[in-house]
Amino acid sequence: AFHYPEFSKTHLNAAPLFRIEAAGTTAYTLPPEGLQVLDELIFSDEVSEQKDKIIDITDVLYNNYNSFYLSTTKNGLSKGNNKTLALRIELIRIYTLGLTGFDTPGSLNISEEASFAFQGMQKYIKTESYFKNFDTSKAEKLIAESTIYLSKNKDFESFDRIEFYKKYLQPLYEELGKWDGNSDDLKEFSGWNLNNKNFFSSDFLDPYFFTILKESEDSEELRNLGKEIFFDQNLSDNGKMSCATCHLPEKGFTDGKMKSLSNMEGKTVLRNSPSLYNAVFAKRFFYDMRAFYLEQQAEHVIYNNDEFNTSYESIIKKLKTKPEYKKVFRKAFKNGNIDKQNFSKALSSYVASLYSFDSDFDRFMRNEKEISDDAKKGFN
CATH class of the missing domain: 1.20.58 (Methane Monooxygenase Hydroxylase; Chain G, domain 1)
Known part of the structure; x- marks a missing residue:
């Protein structure tokens, strides 16, 4: 599994439950298979009824393992x-x-x-x-x-x-x-x-393995700036929605609702808000896995008509009009620039700090x- 993780995950010990896998900007579902499925079938109350399925899975696993064994015997394992x-x-x-x-x-x-x-x-x-x-x-x-x-x-x-x-x-x-x-x-x-x-x-x-933000770029000043941005409702189009509207600290950075509220009264978005604790360690974001990075996730909210309903250009313009933001951007960045890149780094820094270890x-x-x-x- 260490030397050939993809082969092991796919052909030997795949997930015992349905698993969502990413493919480009889309996602697909893999059915349960492998050793864990076999263990559950053999020790189930319906083992006699599952005999044919058990034999089929065993044959597949045997053939997969045999191919793996012959390959590693011939070619060796890791060159690491x-x-x-x-x-x-x-x-x-x-x-x-x-x-x-x-x-x-x-x-x-x-x-x-x-x-x-x-x-x-x-x-x-x-x-x-x-x-x-x-x-x-x-x-x-x-x-x-x-x-x-x-x-x-x-x-x-x-x-x-x-x-x-x-x-x-x-x-x-x-x-x-x-x-x-x-x-x-x-x-x-x-x-x-x-x-x-x-x-x-x-x-x-290491949270920085999962972000575009580098450890050398991060700082307490940057996290504090990111926190201010996170709670600032004025950045949305109607001035009533912030990141914290759907990710409340007192509720584990969720909102506790079946479906999160949109920016229009009485209307919801398609799904609820997941917790932001340990979100930095996710491989993909959103249920359909359309966002690749933590920094990229935010723009889907910013441009969504039912959420922030705005743009980076509009947000940056608002930030530049506020003296308090000019001050904290200068503290957080050597160049002091209020731009999309620095905005994303600040927000990423704050969310990346929310892990529960x-x-x-x-x-x-x-x-x-x-x-x-x-x-x-x-x-x-």
């Missing part, structure tokens, strides 16, 4: 320099998709599935010559201890995911991160921050604070 990345990503998969039951939705055999994954990691470390460059004893010990823990804790409902993470998964994840700091060009196609030591780090993902629970998982037993039960 950092072979620990696959191990660290597998730990993320085990915890987020494995132990949650997402990868085994029918059987809920989370411990057995995770055990096989750890065995594969152990074999990879022992047989891959690359790892002879490192002292692997601590990692191998943690893998062995993890496998023992899994063998003793097999019940899905009572499995203590917090204990397992803190005692085994997180120390192993951190240890593997010490072996090789080579990014292996990962930053070109992933927003995962390789330098973090914890799945629950506030910087686990530093909650009380995140801090608890980083051993920075304590939480209630009820909160722990809620996670487990």
Whole structure:
């Protein structure tokens, strides 16, 4: 999955539910297929009625895997320099998709599935010559201890995911991160921050991977300017609508409505407003995925007749007439220009700051604070 993610996602372990995929400026829906679908069918109450379907899926998976195996045997795997990345990503998969039951939705055999994954990691470390460059004893010990823990804790409902993470998964994840700091060009196609030591780090993902805005361009002054723009109703055509009209902070940056209100009284738009928390990490925007970047998303609202019903030209003209905006633009940008590019960067900076990776629970998982037993039960 690490070396050939597209093949794995499409032919081996596709989504167990209908999944929307982007294609240019449009979207299409992929049906459920793969290992997760097979697991759910085999362990369903209607397994006897699903026999033919199970056989068909098994045949397809076998043929796909056989082709994959022959290809990798002949051509080898990744030519990348950092072979620990696959191990660290597998730990993320085990915890987020494995132990949650997402990868085994029918059987809920989370411990057995995770055990096989750890065995594969152990074999990879022992047989891959690359790892002879490192002292692997601590990692191998943690893998062995993890496998023992899994063998003793097999019940899905009572499995203590917090204990397992803190005692085994997180120390192993951190240890593997010490072996090789080579990014292996990962930053070109992933927003995962390789330098973090914890799945629950506030910087686990790099928001600037997903934006046109660069980290070197961002600042507190820019975020503050973006916040002012976000709440300014005067920028819309009728002077009554701002970004915050449909994305209210007190409602998690949604509006809590089935369909969001338009700029005309009593009329709604086609859909409701999604939360802006963690929106920066989205690959596409809007339900039909028509916007590629966070910065591009805003213009669909600006030009929409039912929303801002205006244009960048009109907004920039309004901003230039206000002395207070001239002042904050000069603070945020060296050139002080009030233009479309700087306007977009400011708005992007504010929305990009709205991510929820530093909650009380995140801090608890980083051993920075304590939480209630009820909160722990809620996670487990």
